[in-house]
Amino acid sequence: MPNPARERILVTLLQEIAEEQGYTFTPFSQNWILRLEKDGQARHIFGFNFEINSATAHMLAGDKAGTAALLKSRGIPCIEHRLFLNPNRAAYIPDDGHWQGIMDYATLGQRPDEGIRPLVAKPNEGTGGLGVAKVNTQAELEKAVQSIFQKGQSLSLSPYHDIKNEYRLMMLDGECQLAYSKQRPQLVGDGASNLRTLLERALVAGELTQAQAAEALEQHEGQLEHIPSAGDLLTVGWKHNLSAGASPEQLQPGPLLDTLLSIAQAAQRAINIRFASIDVVEVEGELQVLEVNSGIMMEHFARHLPENRATAKAIYARAVEKMFVTR
Secondary structure (H helix, E strand, O other), X not given: OOOHHHOOHHHHHHHHHHHHHOOEEEEEOOOOEEEEXXXXXXXXXXXXXXXXXXXXXXXXXXXXXXHHHHHHHOOOOEOOOEEEEOOXXXXXXXXXXXXXXXXXXXXXXXXXXXXXXXXXEEEOOOOOOOOOEEEOOHHHHHHHHHHHHHHOOEEEEEEOOOOOEEEEEEEEOOEEEEEEEEEOOEEEOOOOOOHHHHHHHHHHOOOOOHHHHHHHHHHOOOOOOOOOOOOOEEEOOOOOOHHHOOEEEEOOOOHHHHHHHHHHHHHHHHHOOOEEEEEEEEEOOEEEEEEEEOOOOOHHHHHXXXXXXXXXXXXXXXXXXXXXXXX
């Protein structure tokens, strides 16, 4: 029996769309491959990827370092991602290996006595924040590199930035279907309780997960006895992923959205992708593309508020319509 709690809401929404619009809906591979048929045509959704983008655009979006290089070449502001291949791909790496290159990148701009600069290590082709680690020491870097190479073929390193805001724009053929900010969990000081107590209360109340609390303990190490003033807001964690506990807050029309849209459209054109979610971050007052995703995942967004489900369904319905336009 399938577990309803683990059922992808994408599957449910596409079933509803098929029934309402007269498509034949057939799932395969435990609902990971979905087939829609109508008037002698058939289209597929694989995972969260719709049969709209070219195979090349899909692969480019899945390559963080490759996307960053292409965006940079077009003058589009973006977060740097440096690629390093798994040593088991010996035919594609230098004879002296990658470790010296990794350390050169990690110590760029540092004095010999300063160690490495703060970095973010991630699978170059990963999604959802899985396997992403912030590293501050060489030991942490070695651990992250080994972990990523144990599971995949490529590693991406980026300078760590204190990201003030992160935004996601769902784009379809140059038009924004949805735009929201990703709000990380926050604790509110009461003027009497220290940070450790505030974290414990939030965990017991279900406001934080065990993983979020553990990350917060690490994030605020050495400050746990500090008593925040009443009303002070303390952001928990550094990841903005909805799967890591962040909440979506839809953006309203205005100058910010206009600027974000301009950046997202430029990123779409740079890699010739039609249907994508584009993450843009604010770092020191500048907006930069973090990454482009060809898989349109709205699981956490759709479950956050009742009305979000209808929004997600409408976006998927438009994507299905686009899939069946004669090519």
